[in-house]
Amino acid sequence: MKALVFQGPWEMTVEDRAPRDPSDHEVRVAVIATGICGSDIHGFAGHTGRRHPNQVMGHETVGRIDLLGSKVSGLKVGDLVSINPAMTCGECSNCKKNDHELCDRLRVLGVVPEIDAAFAEFVTVPSENIIPLDPNMNPVHGALIEPLAVGYHALRRGHVSADQNVVVIGGGPIGQAVAIACRRIGVNNVIVSEISPTRSALLMRLGFTVVHPKDLLTEVESTFGRKADTVIDAVGSEATIASSHEVSKRGSTIVFLGMAEPVMSIKSYEFSVAERTLVGSFCYNKDDFSSTAKWIAENPEIGDALIDQISTPEEAPRIFTALARQELDVSKVLVRFS
Ligand SMILES: [Zn+2]
Ligand SMILES: [Zn+2]
Structure with missing residues (x-):
């Protein structure tokens, strides 16, 4: 063979x-x-x-x-x-x-x-x-x-429900899988942040709102009228975890799924004082x-x-x-x- x-x-x-x-x-x-x-x-x-x-x-x-x-x-x-x-x-x-x-x-x-x-x-x-x-x-x-199962599992790990506002960071195959899983469980308010025009175009063809990372906060505030309940980080870098703090409300859940950087520093008060929950997700x-x-x-x-x-x-x-x-x-x- x-x-x-x-x-x-x-x-x-x-x-x-x-x-x-x-x-x-x-x-x-x-x-x-x-x-x-x-x-x-x-x-x-x-x-x-x-x-x-x-x-x-x-x-x-x-x-x-x-x-x-x-x-x-x-x-x-x-x-x-x-x-x-x-x-x-x-x-x-x-x-x-x-x-x-x-x-x-x-x-x-x-x-x-x-x-x-x-x-x-x-x-x-x-x-x-x-x-x-x-x-x-x-x-x-x-x-x-x-x-696609990786994306679905990430939503289960974050206890995401249909009434939530969700941000997906990264629009590659895993970010796409997360966005698609949102649709599958009935989450209507989803914004994906992605740099690549090709990947963004694919997601937009599927009907998702996609923005460049630099415009993410503005888009979240104007579309949701408030910050996100859950962020799924499908990149996994210091920059994306910082961005997930910026766009999520206090008490939010951040599901950490990406593996871009094996070691990173985080702003610890964004978890302690803001009572965010950081959840890992794998397979x-x-x-x-x-x-x-x-x-x-x-x-x-x-x-x-x-x-x-x-x-x-x-x-x-x-x-x-x-x-x-x-x-x-x-x-x-x-x-x-x-
Ligand atoms: Zn794989
Ligand atoms: Zn076993």
Whole structure:
């Protein structure tokens, strides 16, 4: 099978690898398409150390079941499926509370180097990570479930309700996912702050209010008539956390989702005196993922709007390079395998 192999920083090749047979409780999926995530790009450029040489990445995927392990039931060959990349133990206290993203033994497909992931024609995973999809949906939209579930989980973490005024900082794929999740749960008052004209245009096509960060405070005050109840920071830098203080009311919640800067300083009184709550958010639990899979099948216009480009495996190394050099101003590129 064709597989995209990360060879080391800035180097990726298309190789022929043997697909792995499923063990008793595993399923092999023939990949239709896999999305390129910002974390893949950071790993490709060697920024994070979270990707390793000889690794096959890819965690935003959709395909059809190709082969079932001997003890797998309830699934059949040919089923359209996505893969929840969060492989959990099911036994730790966090798994028992449905906080699967906090599993003590969490392994994420496409991140852990020892498991070949979804930038390949076939990927083999535990059957419990298989998410059956509506057979009538546009198959490639299945590759968007993972990032969209990240956005939905962030709103749950912030206890966001429909009557709130929400600011989303950052309009890349994760900020887009947060804005879309706002619409999904009925939040009408949403402002997104984003610098890139291309990303802003995508969000505006979806009907969102998007402003340049320098105009954010003015826009929040004129549109909401007051400051925001909740800010979702999908960038995660010193500048964006400062901006989240500026545009949110006292007593607000700031959901911290971005990973731009590993260390930063914050104005501590903005939390103590102003009684803001800072909440972290990471991945999704199983319910977030499954409910998002159902939701995207019912909202195909969102899926159509989010996919900018579909590439071949052969084109992918060049696209990774262009994305890492920020020469390609797009949001979501999928690599199509069948
Ligand atoms: Zn991702
Ligand atoms: Zn666990």
